[in-house]
Amino acid sequence: MSRITVPFFISHQGCPHTCVFCDQRSISGSSGTLPDAQEIAARIADWHGSAQGRPLEVAFFGGTFTALPRQIQQRLLAAVHPFLRSGVVSSIRVSTRPDALDAENVPWLAGQGVAIIELGVQSMDDAVLEAAGRGHDARASLDAIRRIRENGLMAGAQLIPGLPGDTPATACASLERVIDAGVDFVRIYPTVVLRGTELARRYGEGTYHPLTLQAGVALCKTLLRIAMRRGVPVIRMGLQDDESLRDGAILAGCWHPALGHLVQCELYHDLLFQLISALPDHSRPVTISCHPTRLSAVIGQKRSTINRLQQQGISIRRVLADPVLSLPECQVSSCGFSSRGSLLHDQIKIHD
Ligand code: SF4
Structure with missing residues (x-):
């Protein structure tokens, strides 16, 4: 029986960076406030009521979970623990940056019931990472994937093809490298230019040319074929359709409400x-x-x-x-x- 994900977006919370493509508020449609224990419990109970017996997974998306102060991470996870113990929730997943996972916090998360860690890898090309203002290199992603796997957790990688300096060849090589490193699944979000970001400024001045929808679909087709042939699921392609995205937040780039289907x-x-x-x-x-x-x-x-x-x-x-x-x-x-x-x-x- 497939799991249902109960999402909590913690946009920008814990994140000390401003990547050139990122406007977490538009991406998640969230105001950026952290849910309290009551909100978490109420939402889980709500979803449980309509899940018809399917197991629930609680996911803390967005932001950089492991860069939050430890007591806040603990508070968020503790709100889920009663549901884990009762079996209403079967697993917890968090997303974070590769350089925010050290040798100490992965086992701590495992001890807190986290089963899946998704990493914002974005690219495995150091020049692309630098041009995107990520503040970490590909080595940090390899180390993070290794730590997650050594602790018996599942590792996911988010990739963003089409960033400044990226090419179809470097995008494919990035995917191959995270698969070689042992990720259990990937998400592929071709670059979109969001209003108010550094990328929007570069696009406006003509120094950045994003993927068109057609070019993005062609590239994603190649990436999906690679992942399928290597037996790694692509669990999402393209940013989730959301009112805030349709509301003029996207200036350019490869976006379609049903990109994966296309x-x-x-x-x-x-x-x-x-x-x-x-x-x-x-x-x-x-x-x-x-x-x-x-x-x-x-x-x-x-x-x-x-x-x-x-x-x-x-x-x-x-x-x-x-x-x-x-x-x-x-x-x-x-x-x-x-x-x-x-x-x-x-x-x-x-x-x-
Ligand atoms: S690290 Fe993540 S949340 Fe922080 S600015 Fe970059 S993409 Fe946005």
């Missing part, structure tokens, strides 16, 4: 095109099959993938749900031939 559609389009091209006669109408839960990603938003294939000269007879296929697989059939392939590898099997 990227998945792109991946399936490429796979289908490859499979159809492998058929002996791909000028004839084609039947597409995929796992039932992947129908919307295969068909595309407003049938965009089907329309695009048709514009590419391919006639689609129909799209079928086939529970025998695994999630990343698709099969296309035409005139007694079929070709089958997966997002996880490049081999195509053709049958008649």
